[in-house]
Each structure stands twice: as C-alpha cells, then as structure tokens.
Amino acid sequence: MTHRALIVEDSDAWRQILTELLEDAGLVVDIATDLEGARALMRAHPHRIAVIDLSLAGRDHRNRDGLEVLAALQRHAPDCQAIMLTGYATVDVTVAALREYGAVTLLEKNRFSRREFKTLAQSLLARPDAQAQDQAQARDNAPTNGFEPLGLRALLVEDDAGWRDLLAELLADAGLDATSAASYGQALIALRDHAFALAVVDIALASSLAPDANEDGLRLLARIRARGVPVILVSGVATPQRLDAILTNHAPAAFFEKQAFDRRAFRQTAAALAQPPSPSPLDALSPREREVLDLLAQGLSNKAIAEAL
Structure with a gap:
C-alpha cells in the first residue's frame, strides 16, 4: 500500500526539498501553501506524515497559521504524525506545537539536515502497525535513494560552506565518499594524495589574488581531466556568454547552475559518471x-x- 504525506509550506524552495525527501521515502506527496488548501487535502486523503511550516504568510514572521493547520490535523486526522518546520523558533511556539497541537517534533530551518530528516521520516513510518514497520525495515536495509554504495572517492572543490555541505551530502546519497577542498591549493594536495572516481568543481574559488572574481576552478579542471577523472562543473556567477565559452573550451562531463540547481538530477549524474580510477x-x-x-x-x-x- 502506498502512503501519503502532506506538505504545508509557502516557500517554493522548501517545498522542493521536502517533496524530494518524502518521495525518496516512498510516499505520495500532497502540497498546500496555506491553511485552506491544507484543510481541503486533509478531507480528500488520509496522510501518514505532515510537514507544516509555522508561518504561511511570506515575510510576516508573526504569522502562526501552521498552528491552525496542526489543530485541523488533530480534528480531521489524529493518526497523522506532524512535523513542525520554522525559521523563527521561540520557546513558546515550540512548547505550543509539541504539547498543545500534537506535533511530534519541531525542526529549525537554519539547522535543517537532509539526512536527519530522512531518518526521522523513516522512524515515523515505522510507528503505526506491524506492516508499516516491516516496510520501514525493508527501506532501512535498502540503499538510500536507490543508489548502491560505490566505495569510490569524489573530489569536491567548493569555497562556499553551505554549498559544500549540500554537495557532499548529495554525493554520499549517490554512494560516493567526498573529499572536500575549499581552495585551489587544497584541491591540488587532495589530487596528490588520492585517486578519485569523480570531481565536482565550482568555477569560481575565492582567493587572496582575486577574491571577487576568479576562475581557479577552470585551472583545476585541466589538471583533473589530465588524470582521466570526469568533472562536474557548478557555477553561480558566470554570464551566458562565459558559460558558452567554458562548455566549448573545457567540455566538462556535466554542468549545473546554482540558480536552477536540481538535487535529484545531480545525484543521478554523479552516480552515473563515477568510475573506478585507472591504475597508474x-x-x-x-x-x-x-x-x-x-x-x-x-x-x-x-x-x-x-x-x-
């Protein structure tokens, strides 16, 4: 039996992240952006899990419609297990969500971990009955996101800590062990000391020589390709004209723009491109x-x- 999850979130970026994670857990996902939409979906379908943003009014941090969604869940779907999500947690809100409105936990967006969320979702799916627990156990024994652990190492070169963490997590989801470098020099040392099955390189790596605009990633790409390692380039700053030149002259195995980054496509591409290093x-x-x-x-x-x- 296929189970459903309800997401109530007004941010498109967070809807995308949560949908991907819950679908990876085997759930059919229904999405609402406000209280009325959430109520309509509760009446239309039973849900095993609900993930609800506290504030459903854009930049109005005082909005607490998420608590009203929790109250509606208690009335219409008391067996649904709710996770409260917020970027503006206070002690009063946390206590209310957990004690008065029945949320199983409250997660802060600025501390959100994809891996911890997936573990939480799996544990909630295992709770209600023996059949669900058997299904959750089968998922636990299966490779995450359908990717077998490859036992291969990937070089990740990214100077932005947030992007570095995200890309490392996605590489791990794809079965790859990431060795991270934040600069051209760190990447050279990693290349000296290890053999890699894949490299993920940001075009622009801030340096003391050119802190605002440099393309050390392209210099690094030439060194990596000389070793026969496939390279995925990522960029958040290049102009269309510059991108045309980069893709023509450097021919990376794949390219991702940060502004339109697709997490699932990145994982699939990384798993497909990774290849055991050739003996040298x-x-x-x-x-x-x-x-x-x-x-x-x-x-x-x-x-x-x-x-x-």
Missing part, C-alpha cells in the same frame, strides 16, 4: 615524489623546486 604508475610514488612531479609539471627549475621543498 604514479600510484607507486610517495607523496614527496608526487609533490616534486607536480612542481616539474608547473615548469619550475631544479633550483626553484629545491627552494619550494
């Missing part, structure tokens, strides 16, 4: 010998290499 004579070199080889590749003289070491 360089694997026999020590880290010190690899460092010397990298300096030689940069065109340094013996004297300059000696000074660098």
